[in-house]
Amino acid sequence: MKVLYVGTDAQVCGASFSMVKLIEELDSRGVEVVPVVHRGNTDNLLTQKGRSHYIVNAWSWIVSNSYSRVKKTIVMLSKKALNIPCYFQYKAIIKKEKPEIVHLNALTSYSAAKAAIDSGIPIVWHIREMIEEDLNSSFWNQREAHSLMKKADCFIAISRCVEEKYKRVVGADRIRCIYNGVDVGRFLREDHTAFSDKSVVITMAGRINKSKGQLSSLQELIPVLQANPNLILQFAGLGSDSEIQAIKNCRDRAGISEERVKLLGFVEDMDRLWGETDIALVYSKFEAFGRVTIEAKMGGALVVGYNSGGTTELIENGVDGYLFGNGYKSLKETVELILMNPRQASTVAVQGREKAKTVFTSENNAIQIERLYKEILDK
Secondary structure (H helix, E strand, O other), X not given: OEEEEEOOOXXXXXXXXXXXXXXXXXXXXXXXXXXXXXXXXXXXXXXXXXXXXXXXXXXXXXXXXOOOHHHHHHHHHHHHHHHHHHHHHHHHHHHHHOOOEEEEOOOOEOHHHHHHHHXXXXXXXXXXXXXXXXXXXXXXXXXXXXXXXXXXXXXXXOOHHHHHHHHHHHOHHHEEEOOOOEOHHHHOOOOOOOOOOOOEEEEEEOOEOOOOOHHHHHHHHHHHHHHOOOEEEEEEOOEOHHHHHHHHHHHHHOOOOOOOEEEEEOOOOHHHHHOOOOEEEEOOOOOOOOHHHXXXXXXXXXXXXXXXXXXXXXXXXXXXXXXXXXXXXXXXXXXXXXXXXXXXXHHHHHHHHHHXXXXXXXXXXXXXXXXXXXXXXXX
């Protein structure tokens, strides 16, 4: 079986990590995978692993909802023009490689989909984003986008909430939920016991911006930080100068030292960091899935997540993690409760690790996707 696997992410993101790990797993299962990626993060990851691949710098067909109508039009026309040569690049690669299936890694690009359809190759299309809710963006032409999507053979939704949203567009019989998998060999830390030290470390991972909620988390937790001198809050991720400065200003106004509210920047070895974390905080209100939730659970951290989106599918409140907000206790109340009951919190963290390493593995993910490929080819 030969699969042309197309990725479009140039920046560091969960979709690119998921793609690279899935390629490794499919390789090990005897599937011949030909990666085609955008120059940038996924390209670098594949190069580091010595994996041959094609480069096509295709542009997304979504635009930010923060743009004015004029700016949206300019961006749309520019991207359409830039994607014309990309379409022909994809067509040439398909002609050369002769794949049986074209697998698109995300919903944010369309050139490869058009090339596959025009070449008569079946399409498996991964949906890893909500778009409006998590990216504050939308298709530049929704009717055109939905029309093209309906020509794909099958869609993979990375959570039930994603499946529910898009089955109204593509039909319930052409979309199925297959949860992302996480690299057990890298992230599993059986030796880490949360709340075993005097200090309690809360970690938030991800790009620092409003949607991820780092500043809001700090604002809500200031009273808890002031009342608990052994509590540390740290942010792992990059952000704009203004977002970083806002966190520093909030911290300084509260009289909390930089040793207790830390800005770590980009952290490459997150597996190590989760193994040093007691509470992993997921504040984003629109997670399509949330790799961070599973990675942190595997690392032995107790995950506390906002009660919405894909996060609610990954956390059973009080059993393998805690949910807050949107009908549950506030973040402040939840963390205070955890600090008052560290032994119980540690038990919940262990349950989270057990579930993560059993259910959300890269191997399980690859098995289900390979099975889907075979179903499509057997039709």
